Amino acid sequence: MAPPGELLEALRKPGGTVLCLGHVHPDGDVLGTLLGLGLALSAAGASVTFAGPHPVPDVLAFLPGSDRWQVWKAAPAFFDIIVMTDCPNPDRSEGLLEGARGPRSRVLNIDHHPDNRRYGSIDWIDPSAAATGEMIFDLLVALGLPLTPAIALNLFTAVHTDTGSFRYSNTTPRTFRIAAELAAAGADPALVSDRLYQQRGRDSLVQLGTVLRRVEVSDDGQVAWLSVPRDLVPRELVESEDLVSYPRSIGGVKVAVLLREEAPGTVKASLRAKGEVAVNKIAHRFGGGGHENAAGCTLSGTLEEAAASLLQAVREALASGRS
Amino acid sequence: MAPPGELLEALRKPGGTVLCLGHVHPDGDVLGTLLGLGLALSAAGASVTFAGPHPVPDVLAFLPGSDRWQVWKAAPAFFDIIVMTDCPNPDRSEGLLEGARGPRSRVLNIDHHPDNRRYGSIDWIDPSAAATGEMIFDLLVALGLPLTPAIALNLFTAVHTDTGSFRYSNTTPRTFRIAAELAAAGADPALVSDRLYQQRGRDSLVQLGTVLRRVEVSDDGQVAWLSVPRDLVPRELVESEDLVSYPRSIGGVKVAVLLREEAPGTVKASLRAKGEVAVNKIAHRFGGGGHENAAGCTLSGTLEEAAASLLQAVREALASGRS
Numbered sequence: 001m002a003p004p005g006e007l008l009e010a011l012r013k014p015g016g017t018v019l020c021l022g023h024v025h026p027d028g029d030v031l032g033t034l035l036g037l038g039l040a041l042s043a044a045g046a047s048v049t050f051a052g053p054h055p056v057p058d059v060l061a062f063l064p065g066s067d068r069w070q071v072w073k074a075a076p077a078f079f080d081i082i083v084m085t086d087c088p089n090p091d092r093s094e095g096l097l098e099g100a101r102g103p104r105s106r107v108l109n110i111d112h113h114p115d116n117r118r119y120g121s122i123d124w125i126d127p128s129a130a131a132t133g134e135m136i137f138d139l140l141v142a143l144g145l146p147l148t149p150a151i152a153l154n155l156f157t158a159v160h161t162d163t164g165s166f167r168y169s170n171t172t173p174r175t176f177r178i179a180a181e182l183a184a185a186g187a188d189p190a191l192v193s194d195r196l197y198q199q200r201g202r203d204s205l206v207q208l209g210t211v212l213r214r215v216e217v218s219d220d221g222q223v224a225w226l227s228v229p230r231d232l233v234p235r236e237l238v239e240s241e242d243l244v245s246y247p248r249s250i251g252g253v254k255v256a257v258l259l260r261e262e263a264p265g266t267v268k269a270s271l272r273a274k275g276e277v278a279v280n281k282i283a284h285r286f287g288g289g290g291h292e293n294a295a296g297c298t299l300s301g302t303l304e305e306a307a308a309s310l311l312q313a314v315r316e317a318l319a320s321g322r323s
Numbered sequence: 324m325a326p327p328g329e330l331l332e333a334l335r336k337p338g339g340t341v342l343c344l345g346h347v348h349p350d351g352d353v354l355g356t357l358l359g360l361g362l363a364l365s366a367a368g369a370s371v372t373f374a375g376p377h378p379v380p381d382v383l384a385f386l387p388g389s390d391r392w393q394v395w396k397a398a399p400a401f402f403d404i405i406v407m408t409d410c411p412n413p414d415r416s417e418g419l420l421e422g423a424r425g426p427r428s429r430v431l432n433i434d435h436h437p438d439n440r441r442y443g444s445i446d447w448i449d450p451s452a453a454a455t456g457e458m459i460f461d462l463l464v465a466l467g468l469p470l471t472p473a474i475a476l477n478l479f480t481a482v483h484t485d486t487g488s489f490r491y492s493n494t495t496p497r498t499f500r501i502a503a504e505l506a507a508a509g510a511d512p513a514l515v516s517d518r519l520y521q522q523r524g525r526d527s528l529v530q531l532g533t534v535l536r537r538v539e540v541s542d543d544g545q546v547a548w549l550s551v552p553r554d555l556v557p558r559e560l561v562e563s564e565d566l567v568s569y570p571r572s573i574g575g576v577k578v579a580v581l582l583r584e585e586a587p588g589t590v591k592a593s594l595r596a597k598g599e600v601a602v603n604k605i606a607h608r609f610g611g612g613g614h615e616n617a618a619g620c621t622l623s624g625t626l627e628e629a630a631a632s633l634l635q636a637v638r639e640a641l642a643s644g645r646s
Contacts, residue, residue, distance in 0.1 A: 165488045166502070167516035173507040179489070180499035193490035194597070199574035205538040212532030217525050251522035274517070 001126040003139045010106055010122060011143060014046040016080030019100055022052025022069075023084070023092035028060060028196075032158030033085040033110070033136045035065040039154070040145040049079070053094035059240055062195040063157060064150035078102025084120070086132040088113035088289065110135055115280065115289060130170035133158025137178050149186025156187035161196070164245075169275065169293065200240075207233040208241060215247055223314055224250045225257040227307050230264070244270040255279060255314050259307050267299045267306035277317045285313060324449040326462045333429055333445060334466055337369040339403030342423050345375025345392075346407070346415035351383060351519075355481030356408040356433070356459045358388040362477070363468040372402070376417035382563055385518040386480060387473035401425025407443070409455040411436035411612065433458055438603065438612060453493035456481025460501050472509025479510035484519070487568075492598065492616065523563075530556040531564060538570055546637055547573045548580035550630050553587070567593040578602060578637050582630050590622045590629035600640045608636060 018041055020034040038048045051070040060066065079100050084090070088111055090097045097119075101107060109120025112129040129135050133155045140147060140155075147155075159179055163171045166179070183189060211233055217224045224247035228238060238260050248256035255277055258270040269286070271279035273293045280288075280295040288297025299306040341364055343357040361371045374393040383389065402423050407413070411434055413420045420442075424430060432443025435452040452458050456478045463470060463478075470478075482502060486494045489502070506512060534556055540547045547570035551561060561583050571579035578600055581593040592609070594602035596616045603611075603618040611620025622629035 164516075165490060166512055167488060167520070169513035171506070171512040173503045176499045176503035176506055180496045180503060183494070183499055184496040189489055189494040190492035193487075197490070198572050198576075198597070200572045202540050202544065202573060205535045205569055205573070209532040209535030209538075212528045212535065215528040215532075221525065246528055249521050249523045250525060250528065253521075274521070 001124075001128060003135070003142050004122065004124055007108060007110075007122050007124050007139070008142055010081065010108060011041065011139075014041055014044075014081055016047070017077075018046050018048045018081045018083065019075075019079035020048060020050045020083050020085075021093055021096055021100065022050075022054070023087040024053050024094055026052055026054060026056065026060075027086075028161030029131045029133055029158045030086045031056060031060055031063055031066065031069075032154040032156075032161070033132045034083065035063050035069075036133070036151045036154035036158065037083060037085070037136050037139070039065050039148070039151050040140050040143075043148070044145055051075075051096070053096055057239070059196060059199065060157070062191075063154050065154065072096055075099030078105055080104065081106050081108060083108045083110065085110045085136065086113070087111060088116040090117065090119040110139070113291065128172075130168070130172060130175045131159045131162030133162065134174060134178050137182065147182070147185040152182040152185035152187040153192070156182040156189070157192050157196075160189075160192055165193070201236070204237055204241070207237045211237070211241075211243060212246055215250075217247075217250060217253070218311075218315075221250075221252045222254045222318055223257070223311065224248070224253045225259065225307065225311065227259040227303050228261065229303055230261040244272050248272045248274075254318060257307075257310060257314065259303060259310065261303045262298075265300055265302070267301065267303055268296065269299060269306065269310050270294075270296045271310075271314070276321075277314070279314075279317075282310075282313050282317050286310070324447075324451060326458070326465050327445065327447055330431060330433075330445050330447050330462070331465055333404065333431060334364065334462075337364055337367075337404055339370070340400075341369050341371045341404045341406065342398075342402035343371060343373045343406050343408075344416055344419060344423065345373075345377070346410040347376050347417055349375055349377060349379065349383075350409075351484030352454050352456055352481045353409045354379060354383055354386055354389065354392075355477040355479075355484070356455045357406065358386050358392075359456070359474045359477035359481065360406060360408070360459050360462065362388050362471070362474050363463050363466075366471070367468055374398075374419070376419055380562070382519060382522065383480070385514075386477050388477065395419055398422030401428055403427065404429050404431060406431045406433065408433045408459065409436070410434060411439040413440065413442040433462070436614065451495075453491070453495060453498045454482045454485030456485065457497060457501050460505065470505070470508040475505040475508035475510040476515070479505040479512070480515050480519075483512075483515055488516070524559070527560055527564070530560045534560070534564075534566060535569055538573075540570075540573060540576070541634075541638075544573075544575045545577045545641055546580070546634060547571070547576045548582065548630065548634065550582040550626050551584065552626055553584040567595050571595045571597075577641060580630075580633060580637065582626060582633065584626045585621075588623055588625070590624065590626055591619065592622060592629065592633050593617075593619045594633075594637070599644075600637070602637075602640075605633075605636050605640050609633070 020038040106121040114127040244258035278292040283295035283297040286297035343361040429444040437450040567581035606618035606620040609620035
């Protein structure tokens with residue numbers, strides 16, 4: 001899906017101030033796209049600010065431009081243009097969008113989530129894109145802005161992370177064609193992999209081993225889960241490892257779940273499916289959301305209680321087929 | 324590097340019999356290329372036999388054509404054309420090449436290993452290729468043979484496995500361009516990932532956890548290793564998991580080693596580097612070989628003895644810089 005004309009118009013000569021605004025817990029696709037687009041607009045002469053409610057996680061600090069990222073509790077001013085990427089729900093800006101959106105602001109909402117709430121002045125939603133990174137690549141090409149190595153590295157990281165390193169079912173010929181262009185423009189695939197996967201701490205494999213030994217599988221083999229008590233391993237391990245990918249990797253498993261006790265009485269859940277159940281519908285029931293094959297939510301109660309209610313919902317979804 | 328004219332000539336009208344011959348312990352790049360090329364030649368009317376000294380491993384049994392793979396102790400006849408791919412050393416056919424090579428046989432040696440011994444009647448060696456799969460793709464295009472979904476799936480798997488899912492430093496824009504063509508021709512990236520990484524056994528994560536808890540790191544943090552005694556976990560786990568990737572993933576590690584006790588007194592070692600030391604030179608000292616960043620060898624002695632001598636060699640290589 002090509003970028004809409006009014007979006008190109010808005011960005012062709014972005015007079016005034018531009019805010020590239022992230023959502024809570026920004027991941028590779030959010031940061032890679034905001035930084036990639038913002039650096040390109042900066043180079044073209046725009047006055048660009050990068051900000052969000054949360055900082056750039058350590059693992060993504062290699063992204064060029066991340067040193068310009070600001071963490072805000074409240075927006076300090078109105079901005080003429082506010083770009084949000086990969087953010088289906090404006091509430092995820094923790095009020096920063098409302099604070100930065102003045103009467104004359106134009107909000108550019110660029111996303112590939114099918115459940116995007118279309119909260120922008122201009123909404124460009126393309127669920128056929130594997131990552132918002134693909135969309136921003138097409139946007140920069142359409143705008144005729146140069147793909148510097150720094151911009152290419154940001155967009156490559158966006159595409160790499162949202163496709164699980166070109167492994168998920170969203171990966172298409174288009175994904176590979178864009179990756180080829182980005183690599184040719186200077187994005188180094190091995191550097192991205194090194195920064196994302198090769199920076200484990202000395203003790204992290206022992207900790208990972210401790211977590212993996214806790215995996216559980218349902219009797220019918222269709223559901224596998226890991227439940228991680230708060231003090232089992234350091235929080236950094238849980239945040240840096242894609243732990244849910246492990247129960248997901250068991251043959252025959254249709255839904256994988258990671259439950260981690262965030263605080264006493266609060267449990268965060270990540271759900272992954274392999275196409276037979278839409279886990280975002282399960283997550284919605286608990287106030288969360290996401291994609292059909294990758295979703296998340298927060299539950300209250302003990303780890304055991306959260307596991308029981310979420311796994312019950314998963315079983316019901318499996319029993320009723322693709323729900 | 325384009326396929327040489329004499330190779331195209333040899334394959335354009337392959338009269339007589341064609342043997343696609345694998346080496347010991349065939350991996351994704353060997354099998355994907357032999358099956359991909361052989362299926363294309365079959366479809367063009369050639370009489371093709373697929374064989375090797377070892378069977379197709381279970382994890383690669385999804386490759387189309389693998390049901391035609393024969394396991395030989397000795398070659399039953401001479402063949403007019405013998406194709407070997409991704410095989411730097413003809414000894415790795417365990418005598419099958421000698422047995423199948425008659426006075427009129429032409430051996431086509433197609434490989435991307437820089438240390439290939441050029442044992443073919445025609446040698447096409449391209450170390451710039453990330454995988455032999457890239458070369459066979461170019462070869463089929465040059466021959467004008469159709470890329471069916473079955474052929475594309477084989478070649479995609481070859482490229483995927485030899486680049487570590489597009490993560491290793493050998494991954495280039497060419498790699499992604501070829502992956503795009505193969506995906507467009509019907510290779511399903513998610514199916515490949517599912518078959519390679521999502522078929523773990525119910526107990527394998529607990530076993531993996533047991534192994535990971537044994538990781539050791541040198542005081543200077545440059546070397547990390549896993550040593551796996553024979554009876555610690557089932558052999559299938561060691562064969563199906565890329566265990567050496569775990570010590571390799573620790574930040575600051577320059578060389579990672581997996582040592583596994585195959586039998587009393589026999590230890591197999593896998594070495595991985597990140598560009599600072601050529602581990603194939605270390606492996607050569609113990610009678611093994613491979614690439615600069617990925618090599619292997621077999622040692623005799625106990626697990627402790629093998630670890631001591633190999634780690635000493637690694638330390639020496641690190642001390643002398645890029646050796």
